[in-house]
Amino acid sequence: MERLTREGLRALREEQARVLRREDGAAAAAELVVGMATCGIAAGAQATREALAAEIERNHVKGVRIRQTGCMGLCHAEPTVEVMVEGMPTVVYGRVDAETARRIVLQHIIGRQLLDDRVYDKPAADLVPGAGPSGE
């Protein structure tokens, strides 16, 4: 990493905002964001993440990016995974164990259907407009 100047910081922000909004050239068609704070990890987020990656590979699904993030605040429903797929509404799944993770890949990403009994609500609107991964 190189040291930034004021101008460099601003240029980097624009570039990275495009990546986060999935508007860069290498944009993935789908993005899975796993909550990996202490609460999520304690509830099994590591296994969830591995199951997602394994199922994506097993089904040869292309263009899926898995990211980690901190606590979304849904402690009662950890582990949580936010799923963004082109042409589908962005949703947050809660109580995602390894089995549910496999169903997310098969039913949501490939089958383009929502999973029953697992969708939760994002707790609040995004304060940073235009810079969120959902591109609000």
Add this chain to the structure above:
Amino acid sequence: MGYRTFILVCGGEACEGGGSAALVEALTREVREQGLEDVAQVVKAGCFGFCGQGPVVKVLPDESVYVKVQPWDVADIVAQHVRDGRPVERLLCDRSRNRERTRVEVPDYYQKQFRIVLRNCGVIDPESIDEYIAREGYAALDRALFDLDPEGIIDELRRSGLRGRGGAGFPTWQKWVFTRNAPGDEKYVICNADEGDPGAYMDRSTLEGDPHSILEAMAIAGRATGAARGFIYIRAEYPLAIRRLEMAIEQARARGLLGRDILGSGFDFDIEIRLGAGAFVCGEETALIASIEGKRGMPIPRPPFPAVRGLWGRPTVINNVETLANIPVILLKGGDWFASIGTKDSTGTKVFALTGKVNNSGLIEVPMGTTLREIVTDIGGGIPGGRAFKAVQTGGPSGGVIPADFLDTPIEYASLQELGSIMGSVGMIVMDEEDCMVDVNKFYLEFAVDESCGKCAPCRVGGRTMTNVLDRIARGAGQESDIDQLREIGHAMQKASLCGLGQTAPNPVLSTLRYFREEYNAHVFDRRCPSRKCRDLVVFYILPEKCIGCGLCARRCPVHCIEGERRKVHVIDQAQCIKCGECYTACKFDAVSQK
């Protein structure tokens, strides 16, 4: 190709009670009957909050939220919304109430929560500085270095009305001014991340989810107060938060956002981490400073305040994690923007760790002025099993309880203090009818006694004596004078203790004496624990006229102390009984009673 519309029906406890399962069926049937089964999918979802207005139905992708949906509304939702693409206006939830507390421009939203401190938690990868930068990260530092002078930064903070989120609620801008004006060429910035209250994890989550926001805020504090070095004091029992902070500091240094000549501005600022061993008293600022200096973590009398004589005798500004996390947003959006959120004297938002007897436990952030009822029922999803709400504990071992009568009190610094609690950097623990106030207070007081450093007598002796009295009451050996004694010692500790730990340790007891006096009386005069928690006071026995001799209680009893022949009255052997209450919950004929 594929579904175009998704109909989500809330599956929370309150909505299920209101018939949400039938709604799922009715919607599925209606979608099929109108020939839209290839267009719309009906799904049962988790709790959406607003349980007072259930059943709730949300339609994606346009995020329309329908409240109080009844079976006869189903046809309209499917025909109007799914088929014709026009939301059913009469069922839409009212979003205007949220605006009363947040008079700022944000995307249209319907939730009770509003996230400033937690803006990046659950959004960015905390281990990536680039993702932080992408979401306006370090833009506030940019502004603080090039567009504002120190007075300008402090003025923005003054207009924001931001007050410390750690406990006392002191105006943050004043702390910064005192440190700035204190004579001396070497000054320090400290981030107090010594979060130790039982049930509190807001600071840990903030640091784990968005570590750069704290680094950025500390650098801004350095610029405003004239400090070039910062310390984060964090407990060693937060390993993930520490690792992510370390990574963040490394990345910020590599990017030239910490260290010498930040962004080419000529301003130097660097941050080091200091690990605490987990002593609760080290959350008190003078004890924290002593701990960083390598001394025993014991408080010293103030004044002089750390702003004048702090770390190594130099002027030091100490802010808590949550306070700092607000600062980059204040500099970017302006103090006036921040001040328009919340109430007049308590601006902005507050993060709570909502735990205890509540369906949706979680980390929440709400505008100041939100009522406890909204938090417990709308965000928390109510109390499991339909049991009755009893009280909310806020402020942990330094706070107090707020009973059901005050559920509609808006949460502000002043209102909480009036009720005998504090804002504090703490959790919010919901208690129901099964929680005993004497028992809960024994826990908090024992915590404070364990964590007392022992330097001053009021805290050391007073805390121990109060615990002994409470213990006596819980054992059924209480005397009439005990309640007065608790009050007397409590007031003495509040007045005479050296630091905040001892001054606030009696708060839980004093506040419950105020609101739940009859519960103490039941323990002392009737030798009875109304919530059946104080084991020594509970006697379980079987009512012969009701017992049918089914034997269920005997099978459930873990110590096999219930005897009786089949179809004959059973008897509990009181000498063996461990008072677990299994028989009481097991009996289907109300034949097990307790006194």
